[in-house]
Amino acid sequence: MAGMSLLNIALAVLGVTHLLRAESALTSSSSAAGLASPTVKSTAGSGLASVVAGSSKPTRISDKAYFDDISPRNVTAIVGQTAILRCRVKHPGARTISWIRKRDLHILTSAIFTYTGDARFTVSHPESSDDWDLKIEYVQPRDAGIYECQVNTDPKINLAILLNVEAAQAKITGPEDVYVKKGSTISLTCTINVHSTPPSSVSWHHGVAVVDFDSPRGGVSLETEKTETGTTSKLLVTQARLSDSGNYTCIPSNANPASVMVHVLNGEHPAAMQHGGSCGVTPTLLLATMTLLVANLLR
Numbered sequence: 001m002a003g004m005s006l007l008n009i010a011l012a013v014l015g016v017t018h019l020l021r022a023e024s025a026l027t028s029s030s031s032a033a034g035l036a037s038p039t040v041k042s043t044a045g046s047g048l049a050s051v052v053a054g055s056s057k058p059t060r061i062s063d064k065a066y067f068d069d070i071s072p073r074n075v076t077a078i079v080g081q082t083a084i085l086r087c088r089v090k091h092p093g094a095r096t097i098s099w100i101r102k103r104d105l106h107i108l109t110s111a112i113f114t115y116t117g118d119a120r121f122t123v124s125h126p127e128s129s130d131d132w133d134l135k136i137e138y139v140q141p142r143d144a145g146i147y148e149c150q151v152n153t154d155p156k157i158n159l160a161i162l163l164n165v166e167a168a169q170a171k172i173t174g175p176e177d178v179y180v181k182k183g184s185t186i187s188l189t190c191t192i193n194v195h196s197t198p199p200s201s202v203s204w205h206h207g208v209a210v211v212d213f214d215s216p217r218g219g220v221s222l223e224t225e226k227t228e229t230g231t232t233s234k235l236l237v238t239q240a241r242l243s244d245s246g247n248y249t250c251i252p253s254n255a256n257p258a259s260v261m262v263h264v265l266n267g268e269h270p271a272a273m274q275h276g277g278s279c280g281v282t283p284t285l286l287l288a289t290m291t292l293l294v295a296n297l298l299r
Helices: 002-032 283-298
Strands: 039-043 048-052 074-078 083-085 097-101 106-110 121-124 133-136 145-151 157-166 170-172 177-181 186-192 202-206 209-211 220-227 230-237 246-252 258-265
Touching: 074 083, 083 157, 106 121, 170 246, 170 258, 177 186, 186 202, 186 246, 186 258, 202 230, 230 246
Parallel strands: 074 157, 177 258
Antiparallel strands: 039 048, 083 133, 097 106, 097 145, 121 133, 145 157, 170 186, 186 230, 202 209, 202 246, 220 230, 246 258
């Protein structure tokens, strides 16, 4: 019985030795044939694993950063308002997005940090978004110019945006001289180009006197409408009198004023009337002209 146990042990040892020799021979033959064992490599930047046999090249190249250029390259802002210059970068990876003021090459922002002492400049970058918008509060005329959104790729890429700055201004629609008949209605409409922050008030003046519901004259109507596209104020003065002639001024609380000259006529018909008629010749004047013409022909 003991003899049989020793025999089994001997056979087991001989079998393991044979297997080790066979595996060593197989490895040697593979190396001689120039074959490499498959290895699993992680593709940097893509988060994907690729099985590569005999090659170190990844199966996918990282996405290239570029501007998703859907925003206007020409932006107009009103003095005192907020200007937003939009920049959307796709696949930025670990690259840094910066904003540069072109005229002096001053770095305004880099990533989410501001690199200027002017606190009016900030970058707006919602978490996990592609947006890197430059925000300029309380815009001033000196802010006008070209700004660049830059990505530090190799080579660097940039997106230039022109900022125009306009003064907050009121405008009275129609001609600078308005003619109305005595007894008709004076109708003036004033628009203000301030959109984001409408004026808190719009007042009308006739000369130096304020024109409103409480005016001693009476017959005054005011309508002010504030919308996303701007502010409109309409002045109506009924039963126009000769004394209503003069300068009328629209004065918004946050914009430059605008003026027109109103002429109330007592029977005259100038070339341009506010409420009708392009004919500037009265029947009496026409008859006198024809009479004079006939008289000259008979001489």
